[in-house]
Amino acid sequence: MVHPTVTEANWTDASGTPKTTSGFIGEINYVIATVPNFCNEEVRIYFHVKAHKDSAYYKNRYFITTKTDSEGKINTAVSFSKEMKAKLGISNWNVNLKFALGKKSSVTKIEENLKSNKLVINQKKILLDAAQEKMFSVEEKWIKNEISKDTYDRWYNTYNTEVKSCKDSITRLSHVDKHVFTILKKKLGFTC
Incomplete structure (x- = not known):
């Protein structure tokens, strides 16, 4: 080193x-x-x-x-x-x-990274709630026969993909230790 x-x-x-x-x-x-x-x-x-x-x-x-x-x-x-x-x-x-x-300091960089992750997680949670509400609304309209099965499938898949993406981002950003160790390894090497 x-x-x-x-x-x-x-x-x-x-x-x-x-x-x-x-x-x-x-x-x-x-x-x-x-x-x-x-x-x-x-x-x-x-x-x-x-x-x-x-x-x-x-x-x-x-x-x-x-x-x-x-x-x-x-x-x-x-x-x-x-x-x-x-x-x-x-x-x-x-x-x-x-x-x-x-x-x-690496600690400062880690703290900044954690703070940034928290902000992104909060944004993803808001997007997740909105997508789940839209998905629920589409399901409700289909049950009440207000939309066709094709329309339901199209919008359900769109919102389901959005929900999955938000959940994956939240899960990934919640695992802090991997990012922390990546930063520390990089900073401890000091090579060009």
């Missing part, structure tokens, strides 16, 4: 030249980094602030989401704007700022 390791990470200008001083309002810097064997994956750039030279860096919840390319490289523009300053909780840019790379 290969674990992603950052082999290079720098603040740079547009040409890729590393910078030592930066952070002027409106200035655009770039985060250039290399993470071998972590290709085409989502990465978060977290920003940490050190307000005074004698204080420690404190972690901030502000981050930018980007993606590695097919070689595991990152080249992301960072604009030092008033909005970024507000999100970092600083009053001026007279601070030390560093960044750290991280990835969206």
